[in-house]
Structures are given as structure tokens and as C-alpha cells.
Amino acid sequence: MKQSIGAKTLLYPHPVLIVCTYDAAGTPDAMTAAWGGICSSDPPSVAVSVQKARKTYENLMARSAFTVCIPPARYVAEADYFGIESGRNADKIRAAGLTAVQSDVVDAPYIAEFPVVLECRVSQTVEIGIHTQFIGEIVDVKVDGSVLGSDGKPNVEKIAPFIYDSAARTYRAVGSEIARAFSAGLALKR
Amino acid sequence: MKQSIGAKTLLYPHPVLIVCTYDAAGTPDAMTAAWGGICSSDPPSVAVSVQKARKTYENLMARSAFTVCIPPARYVAEADYFGIESGRNADKIRAAGLTAVQSDVVDAPYIAEFPVVLECRVSQTVEIGIHTQFIGEIVDVKVDGSVLGSDGKPNVEKIAPFIYDSAARTYRAVGSEIARAFSAGLALKR
Numbered sequence: 343m344k345q346s347i348g349a350k351t352l353l354y355p356h357p358v359l360i361v362c363t364y365d366a367a368g369t370p371d372a373m374t375a376a377w378g379g380i381c382s383s384d385p386p387s388v389a390v391s392v393q394k395a396r397k398t399y400e401n402l403m404a405r406s407a408f409t410v411c412i413p414p415a416r417y418v419a420e421a422d423y424f425g426i427e428s429g430r431n432a433d434k435i436r437a438a439g440l441t442a443v444q445s446d447v448v449d450a451p452y453i454a455e456f457p458v459v460l461e462c463r464v465s466q467t468v469e470i471g472i473h474t475q476f477i478g479e480i481v482d483v484k485v486d487g488s489v490l491g492s493d494g495k496p497n498v499e500k501i502a503p504f505i506y507d508s509a510a511r512t513y514r515a516v517g518s519e520i521a522r523a524f525s526a527g528l529a530l531k532r
Numbered sequence: 533m534k535q536s537i538g539a540k541t542l543l544y545p546h547p548v549l550i551v552c553t554y555d556a557a558g559t560p561d562a563m564t565a566a567w568g569g570i571c572s573s574d575p576p577s578v579a580v581s582v583q584k585a586r587k588t589y590e591n592l593m594a595r596s597a598f599t600v601c602i603p604p605a606r607y608v609a610e611a612d613y614f615g616i617e618s619g620r621n622a623d624k625i626r627a628a629g630l631t632a633v634q635s636d637v638v639d640a641p642y643i644a645e646f647p648v649v650l651e652c653r654v655s656q657t658v659e660i661g662i663h664t665q666f667i668g669e670i671v672d673v674k675v676d677g678s679v680l681g682s683d684g685k686p687n688v689e690k691i692a693p694f695i696y697d698s699a700a701r702t703y704r705a706v707g708s709e710i711a712r713a714f715s716a717g718l719a720l721k722r
Contacts, residue, residue, distance in 0.1 A: 343675070343677055344644075344649065344674040344675060344676055345674065345675065345676075345677055346655070346672050346673070346674055346715060347673050347674070347675055348672065348673065349575070349576045349654070349669075349671055349672055349673065350576060350670065350672045350673050351570045351572075351576045351577075351649065351670070352673050352675075352686060353547065353549075353569065353570050353578065353579075353600070353602070353650070354547070354602050354648065354649070354676070354688065354706065355547055355693060355695050355706060356544050356569065356570065356689060356691035357543065357544070357545055357547075357569065359543075360592075370590035372594040375568070375591065377569065377570045377571055377573070378564070378569055378571075379543065379546065379547065379567065379568055379569035379579075380541045380543050380567045380661035381567055381568075381579065381581045381660050381663065381715060382541075382581055382583075382659070382662060382663040382665075383567070383662060383666050384542055384566065384661045384662045385539070385560075385661045386539045386540060386541045387660050387661060387663075388541075388543065388633075389569075389571065389665070391570075391571045400696075407692065411541070412544050412658070413610065414686075415710050417713040418690040418710055418716050419716045419717050419719065419720060420717065420720065421715040421717070422620055422711065422713060422714065422715070422717030423717025423718070423720040424714075424717070425713075425714070426714055426718070426721060427717070427718050427720070432721075432722065434560050435565070437720060437722070438720055444651070448666040451646065452533075458544065459534065460542070462544070462588060463657070466658070466660070468656070468658050468660070468667070470572040470577050470641065470655075470656070470667055471570050471572040471573070471574045471575045471577060472572060472573060472574045473571065473572040473573065475571050475572075475579070476554065477658075477660055479539075479677065480539045480540070481536065481539055481596075482536050482539055483536070483537050483538065483539065483540050483542050484536055484537070484684075485533065485534060485535065485537055485542075486534055487534075487535055490621055494541060495699045495700065498544060498697045498699070498700060498704065500568030501544060503544035503545060504710055505695065506546050506713060507567075507686070507688050507706075507713075508630040508634065509687075510685065510687075510709075511571065511696060511712065511713045511714060512709045512711065512712055512713055513710050513711045513712075513713055513716070514688065514706050514707055514708060514709050514710060515706075515707030515708055516544065516695060516697075516704050516705075516707055517543060517704055517705030517706055517708075517712050518704060518705055518707075519700075519702045519703070519704050519715040520572055520605050520608055520694055520703050520704060520705050521608040521609065521612065521702065521703045522702055522703075523612060523696060523701045523703055524612065524615070524616055524701060525696075525701055526608055526609045526613075526616070526703070527609050527613025527615070527616050527617070528613075528616065529609065529618060529624075529679045530610065530613040530617070530627060530628055531613060531617050532622065532627070
């Protein structure tokens, strides 16, 4: 029997996306966003929602570019830190002991230690209540050679991404394979 | 060393969202969407991207309402089926042996067997390349009592959601807890 728990932003899984931008002075900044995801296949696009009070909002409006970095589980403390500190108070990437590298295709930095990077140009902004959704066209994706599998594709076990559980306020690893996509449901198709 | 793999819709994790709608005849339909996620905290809102050729697109345009159901791992075949069959060819929810129930707050059905349901009213649509992004205000969230923990909150292990890995084209379980959010990074904050 279902029961109402009210209008909440509950969803499984939320991603943990590290949005990297430059500020007006050229200092790299990083912010953790769980409100986001892929929003179009062509042009390949990713959406991230940011509140206006955030420094990242200013940076995005000024530079119209960002990267989305996928943090591996061994950097969960750093990823959490990027969500609880403001770039107004600290040079966050440096304070976390990580390395900002300038993207070669967009006006934004990425974090060298994070294995998967989406390099994005802001294509539109959408006002949704207290958040502004920045839609980024994915211009290129960079991955570490070390996280590619023997088939040449990004390998999720080598990447070791994690998810955010907003109900429990915890981060969780990605678990084992349970089925093949576009295949598991074939038996139900007439 | 990072290498370019081109402009791709790579992200970890993609969610597996079952978008349920009514068609013009009142038949419940379900479609699997991986392009989506929460997009605002207030009003609580979720975004799902749908191509115009999909039956769900027509239904959303006509009814301006949908639910997002989170499928548990034991229904991975049914969730996959909703992504590889069209509602034009089959009464998908019935064919999958599942039960459509009318939401009591929006003009859309949900799937009784899926433990978490977001009931949404379309608040805006955004054209992003080949996809239309439907932004839904979350009017209410319904959960099965059986997936609530002893603290009264939704319990991820009882819900057993799964994720989609687009590089490997597989579904994976959600794994074990690796850290507490808004806490793991405190040591890095001065």
C-alpha cells in the first residue's frame, strides 16, 4: 500500500557531478551538483541546476562554459567538500589538494585527478523556481586511459563513480551488474 | 593522461526512470528514460527528456501530467522492456504483467509494483536538439510502506533501485555506503 510522503526531491539515483568553472579573476572553482543529468542525445547535452546565490552561477553567467567531472569513490571527501564550502571563502580545488587543468576546448577548468570529464558550452538557461538550469552542449569528453577497458570503452569498475542518496544523506558505490540493457526485456516483447 | 573520446552522453550514473502517462484513449503507457533527474528544489521539480516520435511525447503534450516510477532490481526486465517497445504496438504495462493505478493528484497512472512514485504536473517544456525536456512539478511522492526504514524514511536497500551504464549498456545495482554527505568533506574545510 502506497502512502504520501509529500512533495520531495526524492529520486534514485542522484548523480554526484562536480561542476568546474573559472571566476572573473581566472581562479578555478568547483561545485557539487546532484540536480542534473543528460538532457539530449543530439547535440549531446547535460543539464545542471545551480542557485543564483552560488559563485558557480556568477561564473557560468560570465564565462558560458563549464566542465562536469565524475569523482571516483576514493575522492568522496573532496567531492563532499566541494558541496559544503563556497568558492567565495576558499580556493577549493587547491584546498582539496587537487589539480585544476584548463580544458583545451572550452573556457573552463577540470580536475586532473577525476577520470571522466565532460567539456561543455552553455547553450541555454532555464529558470525553474529557485534554481537556474544550465544546459551545456557537450563539446568533448576526456577520460583517463587508465579507466578504459580492454574493449576501449570507459569501464565503470575502473572509474568507480558513486551516487547520492538524498533520503539517507549518504553516498553509495555503484554495485554489480544485474542485467544487459536493450536485452533483458526482449522476452516480454511479442 | 586524459584522452578525447568525442562528444558523448557519458555520465555516471544515469538513472532508470519509468515515465507513466495516459494516452488519448485513457490507456496507461510507460516509457523508460535515462535522460533526466531532479532540476529544482522549490518547487520540487524533475526533468525528463523525450523525443517527439515517442508516444509518451504525445501523451505528455495532451495531458500535461506524468509520474516517474523507480523500478526495483527484481523488475529490471520489465523496466528494460518499457524502453524497447512502443505504446503504439502494445499495452505495455499489461503486457509486462504489471498494474497501472490512477494517481489521486495528477492525470497520470503509476505502476503499483514499483515502490517509489513521483506525481508530476508539467510546468514547462524546453527544446534541446532532438529531445524535448519536460519539467514536472512534483505534486506528491508516494512510497510503499514496506520500503520505509525504522526511521520512517525511504530506505535505499529496501527500494533496490538500479542505474544504467551507457558505455557498457548494462544495468547495475546500487552498492554499499561509502561516506556520509555534508560530513565527509568537513575535514577539508578550514
